Amino acid sequence: MFKRIITALLYMLPFCIYAANNHSEPNVRKDPLPGTVALTFDDGPNPVYTRQILAILKKYNIKATFFEVGANAKLHPEVVKEIHEQGHVIASHSMTHPMLTRISPSQLKNEIARPSEIIYSIIGVKPKCLRYPFGASNEHVRAEIRAYGMVPVAMGFNSFDYERPGTQKIIDWVLKNIYSKQVILLHDGYDKREQTVAALPAIIEGIKKKGLGFSTICSL
Numbered sequence: 363m364f365k366r367i368i369t370a371l372l373y374m375l376p377f378c379i380y381a382a383n384n385h386s387e388p389n390v391r392k393d394p395l396p397g398t399v400a401l402t403f404d405d406g407p408n409p410v411y412t413r414q415i416l417a418i419l420k421k422y423n424i425k426a427t428f429f430e431v432g433a434n435a436k437l438h439p440e441v442v443k444e445i446h447e448q449g450h451v452i453a454s455h456s457m458t459h460p461m462l463t464r465i466s467p468s469q470l471k472n473e474i475a476r477p478s479e480i481i482y483s484i485i486g487v488k489p490k491c492l493r494y495p496f497g498a499s500n501e502h503v504r505a506e507i508r509a510y511g512m513v514p515v516a517m518g519f520n521s522f523d524y525e526r527p528g529t530q531k532i533i534d535w536v537l538k539n540i541y542s543k544q545v546i547l548l549h550d551g552y553d554k555r556e557q558t559v560a561a562l563p564a565i566i567e568g569i570k571k572k573g574l575g576f577s578t579i580c581s582l
């Protein structure tokens with residue numbers, strides 16, 4: 363009898379650990395709502411392109427999620443404020459955009475904590491998610507992000523806008539692959555993003571034409 367109870371408890375252990383881990387993550391939405399897609403912008407903020415993107419989102423009355431690099435947020439706090447004031451979600455994309463899998467434990471802690479502190483000092487709200495750069499993560503990286511009280515987020519559907527292949531190519535590629543609950547990865551910083559800005563209205567119109575709406579991730 364005793365042995366049976368022990369065996370049963372051992373079987374339950376992984377589920378208990380899973381539940382405990384899940385419980386420690388903040389209660390945020392990781393997937394877009396059914397019937398919607400999530401527009402996400404990485405690598406900003408940038409005073410030129412982020413503002414152009416904000417103007418387009420405002421015109422269509424759409425909220426998006428911005429995964430910001432801490433160093434860029436520090437350089438352009440006024441842009442961070444504008445994104446927040448216009449009702450978009452601000453999340454983290456590390457401090458200096460390294461491969462989180464290839465840095466020392468102390469560097470990793472810094473890459474996770476600093477952007478969060480910087481964003482908090484600007485808007486008074488801590489980001490709830492961290493999207494790891496280059497889609498590079500492992501168990502250790504994700505555990506460290508969770509230990510800091512944040513949710514690790516993967517890349518999302520790659521628009522390849524950062525390769526700057528031409529506006530029409532970006533539009534066609536995204537619209538060809540669109541479906542409900544898709545997270546779309548676009549970029550508003552680091553490099554020239556004029557093609558992303560030019561493609562955005564047609565991407566939005568195309569998504570609407572397919573009968574899909576928009577929602578944010580990393581929001582409550």
Ligand SMILES: [Zn+2]
Pocket residue numbers: 404405455459495496
């Ligand atoms: Zn990035």
